[in-house]
Amino acid sequence: MKTGRLYLIPVPLGQTPVADVLPGPVLACAQRLVHFVAENAKTARAFLKSLPSETPLQQIEILELNEHTAASALPQLLAPALAGNDLGLISEAGCPAVADPGAALVALAHQRGVQVVPMIGPSSILLALMASGLSGQSFAFHGYLPSGPQELGTRLRELERESRQQQRTQIFIETPYRNRQMLAALVQTCAPSTRVCVATDLSLDEEQITTRTVSEWRRQQHPEISRRPTVFLLQA
Template structure:
């Protein structure tokens, strides 16, 4: 007797900001997402907006969307994968960009591997990689650090430590901040770094208002800083 088919876990990127889906995602990715009726999402409301814009082949009320965020207990992960064990394919989506990259979905992907479920990553926008591509900084050696300390003194100390590591290893350091603290992050970065350290600020990636600027810290200090408050931004630095 043939064993029942196990579904696949598809990692489905979503657009950054208000970028049109047809611009952000290849047709093959949109077609995959359209046919699925089971999803795990960082935010169910954002996922429904994404599926409505596709649009999905299924009525929205018939699509099962389970949430996986920073508050989800590890014990809840097997239930999120249950559709695959029943033979249904499952889509994993983040609020923006690629799931499982700087995203709680990585834990679900790890469990899928342990359970022998096929994981299929699909092509789409990643703010981290787009920022690195556009920065002119080293793409041979780089590290993404996520969020740095929120306190100004702790943040500047961490930045100086990252700068030392960058100088030693010729490594690009990449990090993000809660958008409403972008200005404070940039001020700390410009103040903490040596004059020749290159700093890149990549804002509103893939949007009409996209800005990617790379210059030495000394040059950043010599002119007014850009208005990036409450705009999604990736920061990069190489000493």
């Protein structure tokens, strides 16, 4: 039996109208699908309702894949594609499988011979890198850093040292309610000449992107980033 395809369907990063950030082919694909795997079924339904979908929402199957999903449950999530139906993967993070548990389903799709189709949409990581002015030739994304002050300081010094040696941009994120602590730790820990970019509310009307050296951060007022989705970047 011919398998269906796994479409990786991006979503807006906030309350931006879908037509403003997603190309027509992405919207058309999402509108026609009836099988989805999503990190959060409720927000996935809200996204589909905004399109709107060609199929009544109550007839659309949405199964959840999040950080608590057991590996043993993945075959069931991929079952529609294995049965010949096209399947959509929707993330809470903009682009599926990037800083997202959906990567496990994509890996299984490759193992089972299901074609994976990535679709164009906003990625906060790449948008932040593009706008930072830091190196786009060599960069690494590290996800969440340790939350303990001592462990965080140690990790920031490691990333700064590696950045200096490799001329590499280091990219990471934080839980929004700890954004202020992260920026304070960067300013306190890193060398004065290290450049730090803080990219907040990317692609939204409130978007704010600021790149300064640490010495400049120490002298100037910090932007209000508490409880706002933010990407942090540094280059030594």
